[in-house]
Amino acid sequence: MTSAAPTAISSQAAANRLLLRRQRAERRFQLYGILAISAAVGFLIVFLANIVSRGYMGFVQTEVQLTVNFDEELIEAGSYRKILRTSLAERFPDAGSSRAERRALTGMVSAGTVFVLRETIAADPAIVGTVQDVWVLASDPVDQFYKGRIDAALPEGERPISDASLARIAALEEAGRIALRFNRSFFSRGDSRNPEEAGILGAIVGSALALLVTLAVSFPVGVMTAVYLEAFAPRNRITRLIEININNLAAVPSIVFGLLGLAVFLNVFGLPRSAPVSGGLVLSLMTLPTIIISSRAAIRAVPPSFAEAAIGLGASRVQAIFHHVLPVAAPGTLTGAIIGMAQALGETAPLLMMGMVAFVAEVPGGFTDPSTVLPAQVYLWADSPERGFAEKTAAAIIVLLGFLLVMNGLAVYLRRKFEKQW
Amino acid sequence: MLSYLPLLIIVLFGVGAFYASRARIGAAPGQSLPGLPGHYGWYGTLWTVVPATLVCAAWAVIDGQIIRNIVLSDHSGLSGAEATLLFVSIENAAAGVMTEDVPMASVELLLKLENLSTAARFAVVTAVSVLGFFWAWRRIRPELTARDRVETALLVALFIASIIAILTTVGIVLSLVVETFRFFQLVSPFEFFFGLEWSPQIALREDQVAASGAFGAVPVFAGTLLITVIAMLVAGPIGLMSAIYLAEYAHPRVRAVIKPLLEILAGIPTVVYGFFAALVLAPSMRNLGVDLGLTISSESALAAGLIMGIMIIPFVSSLSDDIMTSVPMSLREGSYGLGATASETIKRVVLPAATPGIVGAFMLAISRAIGETMIVVMAAGLAANLTANPFEAVTTVTVQIATLLVGDHEFDSEKTMAAFALGLTLFFVTLALNVVALRVVQKYSERYD
Numbered sequence: 001m002t003s004a005a006p007t008a009i010s011s012q013a014a015a016n017r018l019l020l021r022r023q024r025a026e027r028r029f030q031l032y033g034i035l036a037i038s039a040a041v042g043f044l045i046v047f048l049a050n051i052v053s054r055g056y057m058g059f060v061q062t063e064v065q066l067t068v069n070f071d072e073e074l075i076e077a078g079s080y081r082k083i084l085r086t087s088l089a090e091r092f093p094d095a096g097s098s099r100a101e102r103r104a105l106t107g108m109v110s111a112g113t114v115f116v117l118r119e120t121i122a123a124d125p126a127i128v129g130t131v132q133d134v135w136v137l138a139s140d141p142v143d144q145f146y147k148g149r150i151d152a153a154l155p156e157g158e159r160p161i162s163d164a165s166l167a168r169i170a171a172l173e174e175a176g177r178i179a180l181r182f183n184r185s186f187f188s189r190g191d192s193r194n195p196e197e198a199g200i201l202g203a204i205v206g207s208a209l210a211l212l213v214t215l216a217v218s219f220p221v222g223v224m225t226a227v228y229l230e231a232f233a234p235r236n237r238i239t240r241l242i243e244i245n246i247n248n249l250a251a252v253p254s255i256v257f258g259l260l261g262l263a264v265f266l267n268v269f270g271l272p273r274s275a276p277v278s279g280g281l282v283l284s285l286m287t288l289p290t291i292i293i294s295s296r297a298a299i300r301a302v303p304p305s306f307a308e309a310a311i312g313l314g315a316s317r318v319q320a321i322f323h324h325v326l327p328v329a330a331p332g333t334l335t336g337a338i339i340g341m342a343q344a345l346g347e348t349a350p351l352l353m354m355g356m357v358a359f360v361a362e363v364p365g366g367f368t369d370p371s372t373v374l375p376a377q378v379y380l381w382a383d384s385p386e387r388g389f390a391e392k393t394a395a396a397i398i399v400l401l402g403f404l405l406v407m408n409g410l411a412v413y414l415r416r417k418f419e420k421q422w
Numbered sequence: 423m424l425s426y427l428p429l430l431i432i433v434l435f436g437v438g439a440f441y442a443s444r445a446r447i448g449a450a451p452g453q454s455l456p457g458l459p460g461h462y463g464w465y466g467t468l469w470t471v472v473p474a475t476l477v478c479a480a481w482a483v484i485d486g487q488i489i490r491n492i493v494l495s496d497h498s499g500l501s502g503a504e505a506t507l508l509f510v511s512i513e514n515a516a517a518g519v520m521t522e523d524v525p526m527a528s529v530e531l532l533l534k535l536e537n538l539s540t541a542a543r544f545a546v547v548t549a550v551s552v553l554g555f556f557w558a559w560r561r562i563r564p565e566l567t568a569r570d571r572v573e574t575a576l577l578v579a580l581f582i583a584s585i586i587a588i589l590t591t592v593g594i595v596l597s598l599v600v601e602t603f604r605f606f607q608l609v610s611p612f613e614f615f616f617g618l619e620w621s622p623q624i625a626l627r628e629d630q631v632a633a634s635g636a637f638g639a640v641p642v643f644a645g646t647l648l649i650t651v652i653a654m655l656v657a658g659p660i661g662l663m664s665a666i667y668l669a670e671y672a673h674p675r676v677r678a679v680i681k682p683l684l685e686i687l688a689g690i691p692t693v694v695y696g697f698f699a700a701l702v703l704a705p706s707m708r709n710l711g712v713d714l715g716l717t718i719s720s721e722s723a724l725a726a727g728l729i730m731g732i733m734i735i736p737f738v739s740s741l742s743d744d745i746m747t748s749v750p751m752s753l754r755e756g757s758y759g760l761g762a763t764a765s766e767t768i769k770r771v772v773l774p775a776a777t778p779g780i781v782g783a784f785m786l787a788i789s790r791a792i793g794e795t796m797i798v799v800m801a802a803g804l805a806a807n808l809t810a811n812p813f814e815a816v817t818t819v820t821v822q823i824a825t826l827l828v829g830d831h832e833f834d835s836e837k838t839m840a841a842f843a844l845g846l847t848l849f850f851v852t853l854a855l856n857v858v859a860l861r862v863v864q865k866y867s868e869r870y871d
Contacts, residue, residue, distance in 0.1 A: 022763055022766070023763070025763070025765060025766075026764060026765045026766075029764075029765035029768070030667070030764075030765070032663050033663045033664065033667025033668075033671060035663070036659065036660045036661075036662075036663035036664045037663075037667055037684075039660055040664060040684055040732070040735050040739075041680070041683055041684070043687075043732050044683065044687060047690075047698060050698070050702060051694070051698070221583045221586055224579065224580050224583035224584070225580075225583045225584040225586070225587065227580055228577075228580035228581060228584045229584060232577055232580060233584070241588065242584050242585070242587060242588060245587045245588050245591050247856075247860065248591070248853060248856060248857070249587055249590060249591060251786070251789060251852060251853070251856040252793075252849065252852065252853070253789075253792070253793025253794070253795070253820070253848060253849075253852055254793070254795065255795045255824065255845070255848075256598075256848060256849050258827075259594070259597065259598060259823070259827075259842060259845045260590070260593050260597055260598075262827060263597030263598075263600075263601065263842070264597055288586070288587060289587070316569060316570075316573060318573040318576060318577070342689070345691075346689075346690075346691030346692070346694075347691070348691070348692065348693045348795075348796050349692075349795035349796055349799075349820070349824065352795075352799075352824050352828055353827050355828075357828070375691050375693040376693075378691075378693050378694065378697060379693050379696070379796065379799075379800070382693075382696070382697045382701060382800060383800075390701065393697060393701075394697075397694050397697060400691060400694070401691075401694070404689065404690075404691070408689065
């Protein structure tokens with residue numbers, strides 16, 4: 001094939017063969033491209049599908065309906081535990097009264113049920129002395145079994161739920177007293193050691209507080225820097241230094257910002273550890289380059305004629321920029337701010353250093369309260385061995401991705417709506 | 423609550439000063455002014471607010487130190503640490519937390535001084551604010567070039583804002599260098615950069631003696647390198663081929679859909695990738711390894727590297743795509759004119775022309791992979807194995823920084839200082855990669871513009 005044929009016919013054939021080979025190479029090359037894109041997009045789809053399939057069950061929770069006798073004497077004595085035990089014993093009269101049996105019974109419902117009963121009474125004292133049907137959270141093993149994540153065919157010793165409990169669940173099901181219900185506590189509570197009670201409200205509030213600090217610092221500073229560099233800065237060394245600096249800051253690994261925060265904000269300035277104010281400050285330094293770069297682009301996109309017209313009518317340069325250029329560039333700067341905030345929302349590594357990855361059960365109430373953030377909550381739950389936390393982790397990821405989707409969607413919408421070619 | 427009072431005063435006075443100053447110039451006889459009435463208002467506000475705020479801030483910084491010195495002056499002859507301990511217990515007692523052996527006289531003195539400071543700050547801030555206002559008030563006349571002055575103040579503010587970026591860099595470098603310097607006084611740089619054994623945790627247990635922990639960072643660097651190489655083996659081909667297809671073959675409409683889709687990969691929080699790598703990919707890879715008769719550690723470099731590679735695909739593809747689209751059409755047309763197929767044109771003409779830019783894109787992606795933390799923290803191990811086997815667990819620079827610094831501890835053990843030394847290395851390596859990459863990209867773009 002490689003030897004050059006002397007006759008015209010064979011050289012024609014060789015050329016044809018060569019052409020075929022070249023065309024095959026062409027198709028192969030295109031195929032590689034399509035394969036590469038399919039691999040990337042395919043991974044994205046598998047990845048998202050996997051997260052959703054793991055997490056959607058986290059939004060519902062198995063609940064058990066108990067008939068509770070809110071006995072006045074017991075309530076006055078403060079023995080809420082006894083109230084719970086009595087109602088469980090009434091529901092399952094077959095259970096013996098030995099300690100182990102009693103513990104197995106209370107193990108059917110969440111460990112926090114006693115406190116829930118107390119809160120119910122505190123919220124509505126009128127129910128004291130009455131008998132009520134109350135839905136309470138099932139414990140993690142019951143919940144996982146009811147959701148079909150535990151294989152009942154396994155021998156008893158290899159699953160976290162006993163045969164007796166399985167029989168009780170079947171009995172509850174027959175009586176219609178066990179059901180999957182929307183998991184309200186997931187959105188109304190802070191973290192907990194018990195997976196069935198753990199919620200992400202604490203992390204959402206923590207993230208919101210930290211992002212508020214980030215926005216309050218990085219948006220004004222970022223826009224001011226962008227205005228200065230685009231409209232007022234003289235072309236000199238200092239300006240060039242600032243510009244190079246900003247570009248390099250954009251590429252510094254986020255964990256290095258965590259080191260800065262640890263050394264400067266916590267150890268030198270003495271800001272509180274684990275608090276949204278310290279975390280937010282670190283995030284704001286991290287998002288500053290993003291906001292500056294996109295704000296500069298937005299300001300640059302405004303035609304110079306706007307400022308020139310204003311100056312021609314007697315405005316000063318400051319007036320021209322602030323009254324005529326900046327309002328036109330506002331959607332662009334806002335888009336940059338939203339994208340920066342989305343970045344900050346997903347960031348974990350620097351907050352690791354700031355002590356924001358910690359077990360915090362209380363929903364934070366202020367900027368200096370100990371708190372955690374959404375991605376940190378994901379990280380914490382991903383490390384927890386209990387089965388229930390795996391689906392909570394995925395559910396928290398869905399919530400996090402949901403927030404990011406909304407923020408980025410908003411940014412895209414703003415850009416589309418206000419994008420103008422002058 | 424009381425500590426916010428001066429700020430409230432400043433804000434109220436500032437608003438009042440604006441209207442008062444504007445009204446004052448409005449009351450002047452009608453003539454053309456070197457500024458709008460609002461400028462005179464702002465002039466008054468600035469004089470009322472800025473000096474008072476500066477005084478207030480300075481007070482907050484200094485007063486704690488002064489109070490501390492006065493309180494501790496009764497207890498001479500204490501070492502630095504003892505003095506700190508004593509002062510903390512005095513503070514606690516003052517806050518109502520009972521601690522033993524606290525000199526009550528000092529507690530009372532502290533409370534008295536703190537009250538005095540609060541009252542004095544309030545008085546001083548108010549006075550400065552009022553003085554500032556009257557200073558401005560006297561000068562507000564039609565001859566005052568209010569617009570120029572207010573705008574100069576604004577420009578100064580803009581300049582200060584833009585300095586923050588430099589301050590951040592200075593802060594990063596200083597904090598890293600100071601700690602690293604202290605670290606190198608305990609552990610020689612030679613051991614750190616060339617030592618083959620890394621086990622910082624031992625130093626904590628045996629305590630104090632610097633030599634007991636091993637701080638040879640080569641295994642850590644090697645682990646980082648291994649994971650980065652795996653990541654680039656994934657992201658390089660996939661990213662580059664995607665970019666070629668998008669830039670050269672894809673219909674604009676396909677491109678408009680696929681490009682943002684790929685960029686989603688860069689927008690997913692890394693902790694989510696970490697979750698996927700650690701809880702989905704790693705277990706299934708270990709099972710696969712069992713089936714194939716391979717030992718794949720549950721925290722293998724491969725799982726972390728693969729996922730990290732997917733994360734950085736867009737960093738390679740987006741920039742390469744931009745670079746290839748900016749290669750002038752005339753080059754391609756010349757090649758087509760000579761009878762080359764599209765793929766031949768890409769391989770022989772477009773890629774060579776775009777090579778510097780693509781190299782830049784790869785370098786940026788590598789720097790991203792080296793600095794990435796959460797994926798490796800969750801999916802790679804802690805054990806510093808010096809190995810090139812991707813099925814084993816390795817550790818990385820970022821994992822070590824994170825684990826050495828998480829949790830409450832004193833920040834003067836060599837363990838924490840080692841984290842800063844690693845951080846400094848990381849900072850310089852990524853910085854160098856970025857600077858070179860940007861240079862290369864810039865140089866290239868000059869050639870065709």
